[in-house]
Amino acid sequence: MEILKGKSVYKGIAMGKVCVLKNHSDSVKRYHIDDVEAEILRVNEAKEEAINQLMQLYEKALKEVGEAHAAIFEVHQMMLEDDDYTEAIENTIRTQKINAEYATLTTGENFSQMFASMDDDYMKARAADVKDVSDRLVSVLSGAGNDTMTYDEPVIIIADDLTPSETVQLDKEKILAFATVHGSTNSHTAILARMMNIPALIGVPFDLDSIENGIIAVVDGFNSEVILNPVKEVQEKTAKAIREEKEKLQLLQSLKGKENITLDGRKIDVYANIGSVSDVAYVLENDAGGIGLFRSEFLYLGREDFPTEEEQFSAYKQVAEMMAGKKVIIRTLDIGADKQVDYFNLGKEDNPALGYRAIRICLKQPDIFKTQLRALLRASVYGNISIMYPMIISVEEVLAIKEIVEGVRQELEKDGIPYRIPEQGIMIETPAAVMISDELAQVVDFFSVGTNDLTQYTLALDRQNDKLDDFYNPHHKAILRMLEMIVKNAHAHNTWVGICGELGADITLTEEFIRMGIDELSVSPSMVLKVRKKIRETKIQ
Amino acid sequence: MKKFEYTIKDAVGIHARPAGLLVKEAKKYESKIVIEKGEKKAEATKLMAIMAMGVKCNDTVTVTVEGSDEDVAVGQMEAFFNENL
Incomplete structure (x- = not known):
């Protein structure tokens, strides 16, 4: 062991x-050949086969993980078709009279080395792609076939x-x-x-x-x-642990299809928080009533450039269609603070949590915002989408957003592109928003309380600093009183209220939330059935 | 021979995907198209060579087009840069 x-x-x-x-390239041997032209022909045939494989991979990836992750295989195809790369392999075969596998391997290493030595992190990472491409060619040459x-x-x-x-x-x-x-x-x-x-x-x-x-x-x-x-x-201990995990899951599965209703008949919606299109499967599997927080950052993270309107549109549309009429609340871009993206060029800040982030970026750089809004308005035609704006501190911000939305709407109208103006709401995650929630409730359709940030800003406790763990009390009276105030102000103006922060999944508070009149709880998909179980065991009166 | 200068606006410079699109575009023309930045240069039909130039945001490149269809090609290439980079 x-x-x-x-x-x-x-x-x-x-x-x-x-x-x-294991990698095929480890086992490649170098040997002498006589018929140079035949060896070059082998390379060309293998190249065609490799390009075929990559086209299939592109299609497969497109379906399973989306366009952004699939694009890499298109780049791989282009690398294989690169003149310099092909010439280098041919020259190595011609001048050294060696086999195609070895010539491909050394050429791949040379090109990979060239990228690895560049003073640019993005280009450095391309070394792995060149290697991946060369390995594929080598494995086709070695007769490994399509390596599924x-x-x-x-x-x-x-x-x-x-x-x-x-x-x-x-x-x-x-x-x-x-x-x-x-x-x-x-x-x-x-x-x-x-x-x-x-x-x-x-x-x-x-x-x-x-x-x-x-x-x-x-x-x-x-x-x-x-x-x-x-x-x-x-082995026995592990088997037991696996069995217990499974049993826990099965117990919860029996709650699928059941209502989120208390013993005395009070209902509350339980939605799920997700961070990518593929998470929708998990939402459906756990029988969530909708998506209460769809973080749109996944479209922006882990890539080199802004996502296009089409890319965003197709992601939102896909989710809306998969949810088939159930509510899908999409939060606009929340970059900044602990979520950094190189191509935004945001620069270092002394206080990123209090800095240039989320809606502040969107209002200062409206081009980025408009692209997302266009995609959202267009996708709204295909399902029950709501838009949610993060980090709001004033009514003026909401009005500024509405003006931008109206501009986008007029553009779409002019271009004759189908769109719908969906329900629009805001995150309540600053103490300022809580204090003026009576005014905010008059200009939006719903509130969703982001308890993580609200707690951090209210208690003046940095979430990232583990020295502060002892001071951190998510059940602090200040937060609970704020929630009561938010619900009271919201309901006075027919605005509904949800919680999408971690606190929403805290089953020791579920009863209190229902008592307060919270309309919806949005939790991670794996918590949906646990929260439902708690609701069904609760009695309010 | 025709030429134009262009300052890259794309935040990560000429990265893999636009470089690939650039190659596709350049291959449409009979003219030889060369991209230069300082002492480095590469033919626009060669993907890895272009990527290896390490062109970043705000870098200015010179694009020269020479051949029978240079009049058409130079306009199309300039349009391509404006749209994609």
Whole structure:
């Protein structure tokens, strides 16, 4: 038995047989050839096959993970078709009279090296793409064919790191867990694991050559460890933990299709918070009544340039259609503070939480905002979309937003593009917004209380500073009184109120929320049924 | 020979995707199209060479077009830069 520590990117526990993914390029041998032209012909044929594979991968990725993640395979195709790259392989074959595999491998390494040595982080990262492309060509040349991985039973994937093409090729039905030597919390492995809700660890110091396929391993995301060849007791303990996790889930499953109603007949909506299109599957699976917070940042993060109107439109439309008439509340861009994106060029700030973020960026750089609003207004035709604006502190801001929305509406009208003006609301996450909630309620359709920021701003406690943990009290009376005030002011003007912060999922407060008259709670998809269970056990009178 | 200068507005410079589109566009013409930045230059039909120039936001590049269809090509290329970069 061997225990290795790593960094958990998704909490969960799995046990099963190991499948070690190894690279073809490790086994390429250099040998002399006589027929240079025949060797070059092989390269050209392999190139065609590789381009074919990439086209298929692009289509597959487009369906499974969306355009933004799929685009990489288009770039890979172009790299393969690059004149300099092809010429370099041909020249190596001609001048050194060596086999196509080896010529491709060395050429790939040279180009990859060129990118790796550039003084630009974005270009440095392209080295991995060149390597991925060369590896693909090598594996076609070595007769590995289309390298779709198949297994008889679900397995635990162990690898150095997963390239974009590997991640997309994996048969998602047959993966129990991931564990990789490299990769960051934002690597493909991590993103995929979160999407699929399976345990994953990165930064695990494996010696890949010494691990045999088919041995038993445990990937424990709760304790951040991988156990290879677990002894009998550990296997039994793990099996029990897995069973308990499953039972917990099953118990909750029985609540699907049931109403969110208290013993004495009070109803409250329970929606889900999501961060990407693929999370919708999780929303439906957990039977949430709608999406209470769709963070639109995923469209902006992890890429090099602003998402286009079309990209945004198709993401919003897709979610609206998948939710089939149920409410989908999309929050406009909330970049800044702890969420930084290079191409926004926001610069360093002494107080990012009190800084240039969210609606402030949108009002100062209306072009960015308008693109998103156009996409939202257009997508609203296809479902029950609501728009929510973050970080509001004044009525003037709301009026300024409405003016921009009206401008966008007129443009769409002029261009003859179908649109709908959806329900519009704001996040209540600053004490200022709470204090003037009576006035704000008159200019918006709904409030959603962002309790994380509201608590941080009200208690003057930095969320990122762990020294302050002892002072942090999410049940502070100040917050609860604020909630009461918000509901009272909102209902006086026919504005409904939801909570989309972490507090919404706090089942010790569910009863109090219902008592206050909160209309909706939006929680992470995995909490929906737990909150429903609590509601159904509660009696208000 | 025709030429124009262009200052890159795209926040990450000429990155992979626009470089790919640029190559596609440049291949439509018979003329030889060259992109220059300081001492570095690359033919517009060569993806990796363009990427390796490391053109960043606010860099100014010179684009020269030479060949039988240069009159059409130069206008189209300038339009392409304005739209994509």
